[in-house]
Amino acid sequence: MKPLLCLNILLSSVVAISNGVGKLPKMGYNTFNAFGCNYNEENVSAIAQSMTEEGLVEAGYNSIIFDDCFTMKERSNIGELQEDYERFPSGMRNLTDRLKELGISASAYSDAGYKTCGGYPGSYGHEEQDLRTFRKWGFDYLKYDNCYIPFDNITQENVYGRYARMANTIAAEAMETKNAPFWFSLCEWGWQQPWSALTAIIDNASFHYWATNFYGHNDMDILEVGNTGQGDPVGNLTIDEAKSYFTAWALLKSPLLISTNLVNASQEAREILKNHDLIKINQDPNVGESISPFRWGNNQPDYVSNATHPAQFWSGNSSYGVVFMLLNTLDTQQDMFVNLTESWAIRAGRLYDVFDMWTHTRNGTVMRNMTVTLPPHGVAALLLNDAGPEPEPSMLGLPYCGVYYQCTWPNGSYYSN
Ligand SMILES: *[C@@H]1O[C@H](CO)[C@@H](O)[C@H](O)[C@H]1NC(C)=O
Ligand SMILES: *[C@@H]1O[C@H](CO)[C@@H](O)[C@H](O)[C@H]1NC(C)=O
Ligand SMILES: *[C@@H]1O[C@H](CO)[C@@H](O)[C@H](O)[C@H]1NC(C)=O
Ligand SMILES: *[C@@H]1O[C@H](CO)[C@@H](O)[C@H](O)[C@H]1NC(C)=O
Ligand SMILES: *[C@@H]1O[C@H](CO)[C@@H](O)[C@H](O)[C@H]1NC(C)=O
Ligand SMILES: *[C@@H]1O[C@H](CO)[C@@H](O)[C@H](O)[C@H]1NC(C)=O
Ligand SMILES: *[C@@H]1O[C@H](CO)[C@@H](O)[C@H](O)[C@H]1NC(C)=O
Ligand SMILES: *[C@@H]1O[C@H](CO)[C@@H](O)[C@H](O)[C@H]1NC(C)=O
Ligand SMILES: *[C@@H]1O[C@H](CO)[C@@H](O)[C@H](O)[C@H]1NC(C)=O
Ligand SMILES: *[C@@H]1O[C@H](CO)[C@@H](O)[C@H](O)[C@H]1NC(C)=O
Ligand SMILES: *[C@@H]1O[C@H](CO)[C@@H](O)[C@H](O)[C@H]1NC(C)=O
Ligand SMILES: *[C@@H]1O[C@H](CO)[C@@H](O)[C@H](O)[C@H]1NC(C)=O
Numbered sequence: 001m002k003p004l005l006c007l008n009i010l011l012s013s014v015v016a017i018s019n020g021v022g023k024l025p026k027m028g029y030n031t032f033n034a035f036g037c038n039y040n041e042e043n044v045s046a047i048a049q050s051m052t053e054e055g056l057v058e059a060g061y062n063s064i065i066f067d068d069c070f071t072m073k074e075r076s077n078i079g080e081l082q083e084d085y086e087r088f089p090s091g092m093r094n095l096t097d098r099l100k101e102l103g104i105s106a107s108a109y110s111d112a113g114y115k116t117c118g119g120y121p122g123s124y125g126h127e128e129q130d131l132r133t134f135r136k137w138g139f140d141y142l143k144y145d146n147c148y149i150p151f152d153n154i155t156q157e158n159v160y161g162r163y164a165r166m167a168n169t170i171a172a173e174a175m176e177t178k179n180a181p182f183w184f185s186l187c188e189w190g191w192q193q194p195w196s197a198l199t200a201i202i203d204n205a206s207f208h209y210w211a212t213n214f215y216g217h218n219d220m221d222i223l224e225v226g227n228t229g230q231g232d233p234v235g236n237l238t239i240d241e242a243k244s245y246f247t248a249w250a251l252l253k254s255p256l257l258i259s260t261n262l263v264n265a266s267q268e269a270r271e272i273l274k275n276h277d278l279i280k281i282n283q284d285p286n287v288g289e290s291i292s293p294f295r296w297g298n299n300q301p302d303y304v305s306n307a308t309h310p311a312q313f314w315s316g317n318s319s320y321g322v323v324f325m326l327l328n329t330l331d332t333q334q335d336m337f338v339n340l341t342e343s344w345a346i347r348a349g350r351l352y353d354v355f356d357m358w359t360h361t362r363n364g365t366v367m368r369n370m371t372v373t374l375p376p377h378g379v380a381a382l383l384l385n386d387a388g389p390e391p392e393p394s395m396l397g398l399p400y401c402g403v404y405y406q407c408t409w410p411n412g413s414y415y416s417n
Contacts, residue, residue: 024283026141026183026255028063028107029056037069037118040087041095048102057103059274060283061258064099065107065143068118075121081133096138107141107183108134112162113148122148124155124162127169131182135173141183142170195241195377196308199329202248203310206293207303242272243358244327244379250278251314251325251381252290277357278381281318291316291323294342298329312336315343321355321383322346328374336380337371341402348402349390357381368402 029047031039044064051057051064070092072082083092090098096106110130111122123130123144134142144166146159155162167184174181237245249256258273293311296302300309313336314325322345326336340346354363354370358381365387372380390400399415401407408414 023288024285025253026063026107026257027060027279027283028065028104028255028257029061030065030067030257032065032067039069041090044095045098048099048104051104052102054270055274056258056270059276060279061256061273062103063105063107063141065109065141065257066139067109067143068116068145069120070109071120073120075126079126079129081121081126081130083137092137100138105141106137106139107143108137108139109143109145110134110166111145111147112159112166113146113150115148117145117147123166124150127166128173131166131169131173134182135177135179139182140180142166144184195237198237198241198245198248199310200307202252202327203305203307205248205252205290206311207305238377239268239272240375240378242269244377246272246275247278247325247358247379247381248327250275250282251316251323253282253288256282275357277355277360277383280320281323281357284319286319287317289316291325294344295338297336313338313342315345317345318383321385322352324380324382324384326372326374326380326382328376328378331376333373333375335371335373337369339369339402340366340384341368346384347386349400351387351390352384353387355383355385357383 029051031044031047034047035043044066048064051061070084070088072084074082076082085091088095099106110116111124113122113124115122131142144163146162149155149159149162152158157164170182170184173179248254256273256279291314293302293314295311295313296304296306296309297312298309300306302311309329310327312327312329314327316323322343324338324343326338328334328336340352341348346352351365351367353365355361356363358379363382366384367390372382374380399407401415405414
């Protein structure tokens with residue numbers, strides 16, 4: 001089983017920090033999908049090498065999450081996690097140090113129960129001990145799962161309480177050691193599927209986007225844009241779907257955690273992962289909010305959940321302009337029409353220059369509205385920047401009013417034609 005929705009939090013309210021750790025969504029590589037439990041030092045080194053050579057580290061993917069199964073199955077006689085020298089012969093610290101030399105940080109994984117999902121020791125009752133071990137081994141991030149949990153009559157705590165045990169331990173450890181606190185990633189359950197799973201997650205996110213800002217990111221799950229082991233260039237997605245996937249994850253400020261065997265990923269899939277215009281917005285140092293939907297489309301009412309046809313019209317702000325994400329959830333080509341002022345971040349009565357973040361081209365200037373033609377399951381990721389006031393209304397033969405029936409004269413009369 002695999003976690004679906006995760007919340008990445010940094011305990012900024014508990015520990016005073018000013019170094020910015022955890023402010024932006026995490027970017028990196030997660031071992032789970034490519035390897036499951038079956039990985040070793042060579043595999044991690046090979047991934048790190050290939051991330052470096054592919055330019056992914058440079059693009060911002062600067063961490064590797066050891067997602068489960070990296071210790072011995074038994075604790076030592078004093079209850080400590082033990083290194084598995086058979087699979088990691090150089091020792092964890094040596095490996096994480098070598099990753100650091102490549103500019104890659106290492107992320108640990110554990111569990112709020114007796115065991116991890118893979119059946120390795122869980123941290124319940126060992127929170128402090130395990131955190132010290134992870135620190136000693138050179139980790140700086142902790143993905144925390146929810147398998148093998150004790151009976152409720154033992155913990156008297158729900159999932160929140162069990163996670164709080166580790167959250168408090170992280171805060172205390174950071175205070176005591178004067179290190180930056182561990183990033184903490186909390187996960188719920190679910191299964192990763194093809195396109196239909198992506199739309200379900202996007203539908204879900206359309207009701208949770210507001211929870212996203214600096215130091216708190218809805219983790220929309222591992223990116224599987226590349227090969228997932230079947231020798232198929234983009235797994236089970238078309239290139240248009242893979243672009244939609246990456247766009248949604250980046251603009252909704254999800255952590256960008258790749259979990260795919262890079263060795264087999266196609267050039268096209270790798271290029272998708274390296275889209276610097278989208279990564280720039282995911283990692284925006286000034287604007288932490290996610291984009292949000294302004295219209296569902298497809299003749300559907302707004303704010304109603306539809307797992308196969310989620311909201312199609314999204315917008316938000318960034319340091320680089322007003323962001324639009326238009327998503328064609330239909331199986332046929334669609335003309336996507338938007339009145340610009342449907343986005344809260346657009347100013348009325350202004351012209352906007354359009355920049356396409358997939359073709360990396362300037363696509364002219366729009367006034368009042370725009371129409372983009374999208375292939376089935378395709379996406380447009382656009383940046384709009386102010387290009388001055390609209391020409392005088394007389395030049396247009398249109399009233400100076402985006403939605404003509406809303407504007408009134410000072411005497412209160414509506415415009416009418
Ligand atoms: C992991 O490394 C081993 C060598 O230690 C190799 O045989 C195996 O193919 C690697 N696994 C993957 C998925 O690359
Ligand atoms: C890791 O171990 C190898 C072999 O013992 C050694 O050559 C290398 O310097 C070590 N690297 C680090 C970063 O400790
Ligand atoms: C807790 O509940 C389990 C299962 O219902 C029961 O077997 C066990 O004895 C209880 N433990 C305690 C400490 O009450
Ligand atoms: C979103 O997903 C969570 C976790 O799976 C679920 O509890 C919730 O009902 C979903 N919400 C929507 C609106 O789909
Ligand atoms: C990579 O692709 C080749 C052939 O395309 C296939 O034989 C191999 O199993 C794939 N390896 C992985 C790890 O997916
Ligand atoms: C793609 O997903 C569909 C629908 O779930 C499934 O039937 C098909 O086997 C999948 N193909 C691959 C290559 O995973
Ligand atoms: C979801 O939207 C599609 C397309 O508009 C529609 O056909 C379908 O009936 C909707 N499903 C639900 C559950 O509302
Ligand atoms: C968008 O964010 C930028 C950068 O923080 C800010 O300067 C600008 O005022 C914001 N625009 C809106 C409409 O909030
Ligand atoms: C922007 O222009 C490029 C180059 O002409 C084109 O390929 C792309 O489809 C355009 N984008 C949109 C959203 O229309
Ligand atoms: C879109 O805006 C143009 C002016 O740029 C205007 O002529 C046209 O009527 C508008 N279309 C709609 C459907 O509002
Ligand atoms: C766009 O604006 C036009 C003109 O005000 C209006 O008739 C139309 O209903 C609007 N469309 C949407 C989708 O907001
Ligand atoms: C309100 O002012 C407008 C513009 O000057 C004018 O055309 C309209 O007749 C006025 N309405 C009334 C009820 O006076």
